[in-house]
Amino acid sequence: MKMMKRVLAICSLPLVSAASVYDYRADLASVTINNGPVWYDTTGGTIQAHGGSVIKVDSTYYWIGEDKLHDSATFRNVVCYSSPDLKNWKWVSYPLKPSSHAELASSKIERPKVIYNQTTGKYVMWMHYENATDYSLGRVAVASSNSVCGSYTYHGSFRPLGYESRDMTVFKDEDGSAYLMSASNSGTGTNGSLASFKLTNDYLNVSTFLGWVAENGHREAPAIAKQGGRYFLITSGASGWYPNQARYMTATSMNGPWSAAQNLGNSSTFYSQSNFILPVQGTSATTYLYMGNRWNPSRLGDSRYIWLPLTLNGANATASLEWRSQWNIDAVTGAVSYPNLVNHALGKTATASSSASGFAASRVNDGNYQAEWKASGVTWPSWWQVDLGATRNIQEVDISWFLYNGSEAYHQYRIEHSTNGTTWTTIDRTTNKTYGFTTDPVNFNARYVRIVLVNAVLWNNPNNWYTPTLYEVQLLGG
Structure with a gap:
């Protein structure tokens, strides 16, 4: 029998009152998130988890992302950090390295996302894969491991069911079903439309093409969450390394149909690009955390992280995002508070x-x-x-x-x-x-x-x- 672990998936979570989430109080377990400055790990090194995702195993959060310390888009490492509180991050390992497989020796690996498969007991990592010289391949890559920060077995790269795939994310629903959403080509050019797929039961491949989303909308950088029985999809426009207006769409099924896109945040998404949505389910509240990348194309290793509380209302099918230079979160209770400004x-x-x-x-x-x-x-x-x-x-x-x-x-x-x-x-x-x-x-x-x-x-x-x-x-x- 495989040892079962309690893993926080991106799934449906209850809506709590604004008062319980945003009650301003000084809690000893609360930590402060500072948006804009460089973030350091517990050893003093700069955190290299660009384009990544966070998964909770038991009471520990694991942040898995791209190592850009060499200031290049080429693949250096996938990095794994751990934290008890979403603030103090300890370097753990390089779960995937160029030496992990011959195909990775000269490549680009972007936006690694990890989900846990309860049936197989495997942590499965999906990534955007390209060769080292350009973005002509348009593939996903898949790897798996017995432990969240362990050495991952690389299973190869491919175009899902023959479709191009670039910026992507994976989403695990509450019933264990998992999905891939990626920037693709519906016939109007690179990143012209998003492609939606259902994954196989073992999460190692796709089984079904669900359809085009935001067709001809030129959207990328997808991130998905579920609240109140409704799915929320956040994307950015396609403008290279430059920021632009984030938009969100909603649906009552991952099969669609998806609503018309609505603007989220300001005209530049507070100088960030959408990357991942982390539900922090605490003892008294649930907070949805927008994780964005503030890219620095001239020094990619110096790109910053923008984390902001994201308000989702499944009943009304609305989302909102406000800027906070500094804010506090208690990862145990899920409560968020702000400076009195x-x-x-x-x-x-x-x-x-x-x-x-x-x-x-x-x-x-x-x-x-x-x-x-x-x-x-x-x-x-x-x-x-x-x-x-x-x-x-x-x-x-x-x-x-x-x-x-x-x-x-x-x-x-x-x-x-x-x-x-x-x-x-x-x-x-x-x-x-x-x-x-x-x-x-x-x-x-x-x-x-x-x-x-x-x-x-x-x-x-x-x-x-x-x-x-x-x-x-x-x-x-x-």
Whole structure:
């Protein structure tokens, strides 16, 4: 008889009240997640688990992902870390290495996802497989092991039922059925549509093609969760290493049909790309954790991890994602809490250097990531300003910027603040090279805050044709 282990699968979990999940309290078991900085393991090394997934075995979480320490897309290792609390990660092993099989010696291995098969007692790893030189193969690869961080036996790479497969994920349902969702080609080009498959009972292959999802939508980076009897599929657009707007779809069956895509988060998904959804089922609450990649294509080993609480409501078929530079989670109880910060800009009087018809300055601080202010013409610099009504202490400035898919740009800007509207102090951010979303830790007291849009630098065009645009500005403080 095989020893049975209690493994947390991505499955249907009960919806808990907002009060129980977001009760702000200091719990001794609570740990702080900091989004943006480099994350280190317990030995002081940088965590290399890019594109990975988390699986819980008994009371321990295991994070399995890509080693990019060599700053290359080529395969170096799959890495496994362990943690009791989702914060303190211990390096455990390299479950899969280039020496594991001849086919891996010169290759790319991306987005490793591990699920546990209760029948066979095997941990099964699915991956995106390519040769070392390009992305022409469009295959999945499969490996398995008797232990979650043990040495995996490599079973080879293939196109599932002959279909191309690139960015992918696997999802295990509560009844033990498992599924593959991957960026594929329905006849309109690479990554033109998502392909959905059911896996064989041993999880080592696919048995059935379930159909096309988001057909001709050019979506990739799929991540799946289930809440309240409803499946949620989060994807990104196809824009290479650059961030873009995440969208989600829902269905009552993995066979579909899937709903029309809805926007999730802001225009750049807070400068991240969807990767995995981890349900943290605690003793008092269940939290769904969005795991995103903040890619750095020039130094892939320095790419960062963006983890945010994800609100899923199966009854209403809705999902929402908010930015948190810092937040706390208790992995035992499942409870989440946040620093006591207020968005002082929300709903306050806003003005601008100019406004195009229908794009008023008030749209920047209305709490809606999808509503933007736009200047009346291509005039740089331009500015947007808010009157907070009284002097407030500001500790963080979060800005959601405009991005054009295929011609993305980073913005050079200044933050100016004043207590009287006459004398101004400047924080110079004209050296910024972050795309889509910026978060600036600050500490100033002001009634008036102005964002000066100095320039937009397009990666593929020396000329700035952008119209000055802001989607949302949040001024957070006590």
